[in-house]
Amino acid sequence: MKILQIGKFFPPYFYGGIETVSYNLHMALQNIPGVTSDFLGFLPRKYNEDIKVDEHVYLCKTDIDKFSAQISRSFFKQYKKIKNDYDIIIVNMPHPVANLAMWLAPPKKSCKVILYWHSDIIKQKKLLFFYKPFLVSLIKRADAVAAPTMIHLDESDFSKYFEGKKVVLPFILNYKTTKDKFVLSQDNKKIIYACGRLIYYKGFDVLVEAAKYILDDAVVYISGTGALKDTLLKKISDNGLENKVKLLGRVSDEELNANYSGCYLYCFPSVNRGEMMGLVQYEALSHSKPIVSTIIPRSGAPTLNIEGVTGFKVAINDPKALAEKINLLLKDKKLYDSLCQGAYETSVKYNSPDTIKEYIECFERLLK
Numbered sequence: 315m316k317i318l319q320i321g322k323f324f325p326p327y328f329y330g331g332i333e334t335v336s337y338n339l340h341m342a343l344q345n346i347p348g349v350t351s352d353f354l355g356f357l358p359r360k361y362n363e364d365i366k367v368d369e370h371v372y373l374c375k376t377d378i379d380k381f382s383a384q385i386s387r388s389f390f391k392q393y394k395k396i397k398n399d400y401d402i403i404i405v406n407m408p409h410p411v412a413n414l415a416m417w418l419a420p421p422k423k424s425c426k427v428i429l430y431w432h433s434d435i436i437k438q439k440k441l442l443f444f445y446k447p448f449l450v451s452l453i454k455r456a457d458a459v460a461a462p463t464m465i466h467l468d469e470s471d472f473s474k475y476f477e478g479k480k481v482v483l484p485f486i487l488n489y490k491t492t493k494d495k496f497v498l499s500q501d502n503k504k505i506i507y508a509c510g511r512l513i514y515y516k517g518f519d520v521l522v523e524a525a526k527y528i529l530d531d532a533v534v535y536i537s538g539t540g541a542l543k544d545t546l547l548k549k550i551s552d553n554g555l556e557n558k559v560k561l562l563g564r565v566s567d568e569e570l571n572a573n574y575s576g577c578y579l580y581c582f583p584s585v586n587r588g589e590m591m592g593l594v595q596y597e598a599l600s601h602s603k604p605i606v607s608t609i610i611p612r613s614g615a616p617t618l619n620i621e622g623v624t625g626f627k628v629a630i631n632d633p634k635a636l637a638e639k640i641n642l643l644l645k646d647k648k649l650y651d652s653l654c655q656g657a658y659e660t661s662v663k664y665n666s667p668d669t670i671k672e673y674i675e676c677f678e679r680l681l682k
Contacts, residue, residue, distance in 0.1 A: 315677060316399060317343060321355045321406040322384065324373055327365070328358055331593045332432055336406055338486040342670040344370070349674075352400075354392060356384040364388050381438045383410050390415050398422045402677055405452075408435050410445050413452045420455070426680040429453065430483070431461040433590040434471050436515075450475055457680050462591055463614035469587075481676055484669050485591070489600035491661040493654075496603075497576040501557075503533040506640060507577035507598075509570065512540030512561075515588035517608065520633050521581055522549050525558045527637035529644050534581075537562040537573060574601040579643055579650075582607035582619070585630045589615050599624060599661040604653035606639045618664075623656040 321336040322328075336353065343351035353371045357364070365373045372392055378385035393415045397403075403421055405412050407429050421427065429452070435442045442449075453459065453475040460481040461467050467480045499505050506528065510516045518536055525534050536546075536559070543561065550559050565573065574580070580598035587610055595618040598605055605625035609616050619625045626642070628635035643650045 315348060315401050315681070316350045317352070317402045317404065317677070318396065318400040319351065319353045319404045319406070320393075320409065320412045321353065322409070323358065324353060324355050324367070324371060327361070327373060331591065332406055334593055335432075335485050338488050339404075339670075339673070340371070341488075342486045343673070346670065346674060352396075354389070354396070356386055356389065364392075381441050383441075385411060390418075394419045398425070400425055401681060402426045402428060404428045404430055407431050408433060408449075410441070410448070413445075413448050416452060416455070417448055426457045426677075427452075427455055428458045428460055428481075428676075428680070429456045431459055431466050431470065433466075433588070436586070436588045453479075458676065460676070461614070463617050465612070465614040465617065466590060469612035483673055483676060484664075485593075485596070486669055486673075487596055487665045489596060489661070489665050491600045491658060491665055492575075492602065493658055494575040494601045494603070496578040499533050499535075501533070503531055504578035504644060505573075505576060506532050506534045506579060506581050507537075507573050507603075508534070508581045508583065509537040509565075509573070509594055512536075512538050512542040512546060514542065515584055515586045517583035517585040517630070518542070518546055519549060520585065520631055521583045521636065522546060522553070522555065522559050523633035524581075524583070524636040524640070525555050526553060527634055527641075528558070529641050530558075532578065532640070532644055533557075534559045535562055535573065535577070536560070537565045537570065539564050574598060574603065577601075577603060579604045579606060579625070579640065581605070581636065581640065582615070583636060584608055584610055584613075584615065586610060587613040589613060591615050592618065595619060596661070596664060599657045600665065602654050602658040602661070604643060604650065604657055606636060606643070608636075620656070620660060623653070624660050625653055625657070 323333050357373045374386040374389040376384040458481045459476045459479045460483040580603045592615045605619045607619045608630045626639040
């Protein structure tokens with residue numbers, strides 16, 4: 315069975331949620347007897363030449379980066395060269411460039427096409443207006459539309475086109491679940507941790523606002539970089555929260571792991587379905603840390619935090635509600651310890667090595 319996965323970027327040349335999911339699936343498939351797994355994707359703009367990572371991973375230089383889409387002449391050339399070599403092609407969606415390539419040069423009819431639906435196109439509405447006919451055409455060509463939760467499929471703007479093709483395939487994870495005890499910050503405070511790109515849908519501005527109401531024996535650490543850094547710094551300054559909220563900037567993998575390990579709890583304050591899952595929640599749970607998160611309409615992200623088992627969920631854009639649940643865990647040690655255990659046990663289930671079997675069974679059904 316020969317499988318081609320088409321994505322955007324690939325570690326270590328770029329890290330992100332979708333990239334991690336793509337990488338984990340690729341590596342898991344490599345370990346299945348009788349399966350060949352290849353990956354075709356892009357490089358960030360700073361790279362001037364294509365990179366063949368190994369015989370199974372080919373990354374194309376980006377000529378134009380516009381509207382979160384990478385335009386690459388070498389991508390079209392490489393895709394056209396290899397498209398008929400595979401039994402199955404998996405496309406990580408949304409992916410307008412791959413969509414265009416498959417419209418211009420369709421794979422052989424016997425090839426099964428699976429669209430892995432990470433998210434709808436949320437922000438680029440003007441692009442979507444012109445792109446929609448091509449997207450619908452690709453969905454109709456697809457043999458299956460897969461996603462980590464049924465919410466991704468049922469709540470999609472394109473759900474009506476998915477009928478008869480929906481498949482739930484959980485993320486392939488590669489986390490080691492540990493029972494980590496929290497440590498205090500340098501000023502002897504419990505750490506409320508959050509991380510991610512500093513962009514509009516992550517809700518870090520809401521978390522900064524919530525810090526005004528969080529007990530004084532806690533401090534909020536936020537790691538990551540992005541367009542809203544200066545806006546968040548101004549909000550912190552305007553509210554006199556310099557000693558209550560710390561922006562850590564970009565951190566190394568080792569620092570990130572230490573932050574998860576040492577924090578008291580993790581806060582996930584995202585505010586719209588630009589956040590469809592949130593791998594950071596898996597990571598927090600793998601360190602046995604409770605989560606205080608938001609109920610994002612039409613998103614699969616809220617399914618990861620089980621109310622009263624791994625943490626608590628509140629409405630989006632409600633800083634006082636966030637602070638209330640955080641304060642509850644700061645004050646109630648018995649409840650806190652219970653949620654730590656719940657996080658540990660839930661992470662063990664999420665990290666099951668048997669998940670890849672669900673993919674193989676899906677592939678075999680399609681090929682039959």
